Amino acid sequence: MSLMKNLISGTNFDHTSLNALQKVTLRAVIVSFLFYGLVALEGMIMRMVQVGPSAPIPEQFFHPDHYFSIMTVHPIVGIFGSTYQLVFAAFLFLVPFLTKKPLYSVKLANWTWGLITGGTVLAWLAAFVWQYAPLYTLYWPLPADTAQFSAWGGIVFIIGVALIMFGTFGFIYNIYATIFQKIGVHENKTTKELLISGFGIDGMFNLWHKLTGKPPYSKEPALALPVVAIFRGTVDTFLDAIVILTAGLLVLVYLLFDASGSPLDVASIDALLYKNYFWWGLDLVADGLVLIYVAGSWYLLATLITGQKLFMENVARAALMLELLVSWMVWSHHLLADQGQPEMMKLISGEMVTAFELLTQGLALFITLVTLWKARPLKMTMELKYLLGGLVGFGLAVPAAIIQADMGMNRVLHNTQWIIGAHVHIALIVGLYMTLYSAVYVLWPIVTNNTKLYSSKLSNIHFWMHLIGGIGMGAFMGMAGLDGMLRRHLYVDGEFNTWMILAAICGTMLLVAWLLFLINVIMSVGIKGLIGIFLPAHDKTASYGIEPETVAEKHKV
Amino acid sequence: MPKKVTVECEQTIEFDVRSRDLVYGFGLFRQDGTMVMQMQVNPGTDVNGILDPNDILWTFNHNGVFDVISTEYSGPDAYDEHTGKDLMFVKNFVEVVGCKEEGGKLEAGGNTK
Numbered sequence: 001m002s003l004m005k006n007l008i009s010g011t012n013f014d015h016t017s018l019n020a021l022q023k024v025t026l027r028a029v030i031v032s033f034l035f036y037g038l039v040a041l042e043g044m045i046m047r048m049v050q051v052g053p054s055a056p057i058p059e060q061f062f063h064p065d066h067y068f069s070i071m072t073v074h075p076i077v078g079i080f081g082s083t084y085q086l087v088f089a090a091f092l093f094l095v096p097f098l099t100k101k102p103l104y105s106v107k108l109a110n111w112t113w114g115l116i117t118g119g120t121v122l123a124w125l126a127a128f129v130w131q132y133a134p135l136y137t138l139y140w141p142l143p144a145d146t147a148q149f150s151a152w153g154g155i156v157f158i159i160g161v162a163l164i165m166f167g168t169f170g171f172i173y174n175i176y177a178t179i180f181q182k183i184g185v186h187e188n189k190t191t192k193e194l195l196i197s198g199f200g201i202d203g204m205f206n207l208w209h210k211l212t213g214k215p216p217y218s219k220e221p222a223l224a225l226p227v228v229a230i231f232r233g234t235v236d237t238f239l240d241a242i243v244i245l246t247a248g249l250l251v252l253v254y255l256l257f258d259a260s261g262s263p264l265d266v267a268s269i270d271a272l273l274y275k276n277y278f279w280w281g282l283d284l285v286a287d288g289l290v291l292i293y294v295a296g297s298w299y300l301l302a303t304l305i306t307g308q309k310l311f312m313e314n315v316a317r318a319a320l321m322l323e324l325l326v327s328w329m330v331w332s333h334h335l336l337a338d339q340g341q342p343e344m345m346k347l348i349s350g351e352m353v354t355a356f357e358l359l360t361q362g363l364a365l366f367i368t369l370v371t372l373w374k375a376r377p378l379k380m381t382m383e384l385k386y387l388l389g390g391l392v393g394f395g396l397a398v399p400a401a402i403i404q405a406d407m408g409m410n411r412v413l414h415n416t417q418w419i420i421g422a423h424v425h426i427a428l429i430v431g432l433y434m435t436l437y438s439a440v441y442v443l444w445p446i447v448t449n450n451t452k453l454y455s456s457k458l459s460n461i462h463f464w465m466h467l468i469g470g471i472g473m474g475a476f477m478g479m480a481g482l483d484g485m486l487r488r489h490l491y492v493d494g495e496f497n498t499w500m501i502l503a504a505i506c507g508t509m510l511l512v513a514w515l516l517f518l519i520n521v522i523m524s525v526g527i528k529g530l531i532g533i534f535l536p537a538h539d540k541t542a543s544y545g546i547e548p549e550t551v552a553e554k555h556k557v
Numbered sequence: 558m559p560k561k562v563t564v565e566c567e568q569t570i571e572f573d574v575r576s577r578d579l580v581y582g583f584g585l586f587r588q589d590g591t592m593v594m595q596m597q598v599n600p601g602t603d604v605n606g607i608l609d610p611n612d613i614l615w616t617f618n619h620n621g622v623f624d625v626i627s628t629e630y631s632g633p634d635a636y637d638e639h640t641g642k643d644l645m646f647v648k649n650f651v652e653v654v655g656c657k658e659e660g661g662k663l664e665a666g667g668n669t670k
Contacts, residue, residue: 064634064635064636064641068630139580139629141578141579142579142631145579148632271599271600275580335597337582337596338609339609339611339613340599340610414597414628416592484589485590486626492640492641495590
């Protein structure tokens with residue numbers, strides 16, 4: 001009976017007690033985790049195909065159009081539908097929480113998750129219904145190749161991606177509008193002061209003043225360090241959205257002309273130039289944003305978990321500024337196998353600046369670990385466990401990528417399972433998601449008004465299965481890559497099935513881990529609570545933990 | 558594309574690959590499936606006088622027979638619709654002869670093009 005009671009009503013969760021900010025946060029988190037489940041299922045389907053004919057899976061999945069349709073939407077649903085959604089939800093809650101100001105607009109935050117969800121579903125449908133499958137790389141002119149794909153499928157796909165980007169713009173506007181609001185603690189701050197702090201320049205000045213024996217430039221920086229990371233990372237999110245949107249627009253124009261019966265010449269666009277533009281934008285997210293947002297999240301989690309000040313805070317602030325140069329200049333590591341790419345760009349952008357990521361990421365790792373170390377003895381809570389898991393994830397994934405970002409190694413590793421397994425999947429599943437799970441555990445009592453988690457045993461099993469499954473799957477994919485297995489290739493005869501069976505076992509662990517987490521959440525909030533989260537909030541407050549007067553004052557303005 | 562190329566040990570070969578439509582890859586693979594080397598093959602559009610080259614010089618130091626696989630995805634049409642077999646796969650494209658078992662040329666001699 002107690003099981004049934006938990007399933008329907010949860011532990012002590014009361015959705016009517018949540019304010020507007022808490023509700024909008026939880027809505028995006030729930031949708032994000034549902035998309036994560038879809039991604040895990042898609043991954044398992046593709047893995048079964050790679051295992052070969054003996055795999056217990058319907059024959060239709062071995063058809064190339066079906067297989068590559070799944071491969072096309074897998075990253076769209078994973079990166080945008082799940083990761084973007086979760087990161088945006090966390091930051092739209094954290095920025096008001098950390099700056100002690102209300103969120104600029106809850107309505108816009110609702111539009112953000114709605115647009116990203118709708119856009120992801122549309123892109124998924126384009127692949128499911130029309131089997132539009134140019135992969136996320138959209139290498140020109142494949143997305144406009146109507147001899148292979150339906151123009152209408154492409155149009156729906158591009159509209160879906162565009163909606164995701166519009167949702168992203170909503171997030172960006174909301175973040176900056178909140179940071180620049182001159183109320184509460186920032187009532188007397190100028191825009192210039194907030195900008196200097198947002199870009200980490202005050203940290204640089206503080207370091208300089210320390211070196212030259214002057215008093216600190218700013219004793220109390222206007223923005224907390226995690227907000228600086230969010231501020232800085234969001235610049236890259238914006239630029240990336242512009243690149244994806246304009247690339248999508250280009251494809252859309254070609255598809256519309258094609259559908260109207262007067263196709264344009266695809267040869268008018270240089271394929272290599274297009275690749276440069278596309279990768280420049282994508283790496284703002286893949287390298288810049290992940291490293292910056294993640295570093296900021298680590299700093300926040302380390303200080304919240306220990307209750308101590310961050311070790312080397314000024315260096316951390318200045319390093320976030322330095323990341324700007326790194327994230328804007330690394331894209332050529334994707335083009336080391338393109339013989340037309342200038343050698344100097346391969347060397348400077350592809351190898352040297354890329355290798356610099358070892359330093360910036362290493363620094364973030366070091367600062368976080370020392371902060372934790374100095375606060376010993378610490379209780380091994382779920383949030384600390386997940387934070388350590390996140391550190392391990394990036395500790396493995398970043399060097400794996402740097403190994404490939406070398407002109408020699410790239411000759412034998414480019415487009416193999418090495419990069420997508422040992423680097424991308426470990427970075428995302430272990431590095432990023434475990435960091436995000438840590439944030440979920442930290443924020444859970446705050447966002448749900450102290451709802452008791454159903455089972456800590458389930459939490460623990462989830463942790464270990466996710467960690468072992470994630471590292472294992474990435475590692476076995478990486479080993480297959482070393483044996484020559486390509487990443488964007490269909491293998492129907494189980495050519496690499498030893499590695500793929502091992503990866504499938506680890507993938508199953510990931511899928512089961514997700515199911516356990518889902519059960520834990522549902523049993524905590526109950527189905528009633530889950531539905532209630534999507535009902536309008538009675539309490540329209542757009543902040544958390546601020547004195548009511550501050551909010552009231554804001555409304556007077 | 559020639560059916561098969563026979564290469565003497567330590568001979569340097571220039572692979573110059575062209576595409577008229579999509580982005581492909583050019584990868585040489587050993588019989589055990591491991592990769593020898595690869596490069597991307599961008600379509601040569603020659604827009605505004607720009608022609609992206611897809612060429613590479615490669616010296617072979619070990620005997621063997623190597624297959625060619627496109628290392629870049631170019632759409633589902635590269636595979637058989639029903640069986641999923643790779644239609645761009647070229648079996649035994651390069652054969653290298655005249656090397657010692659541990660690698661290197663059997664007898665002294667200069668490189669040829």
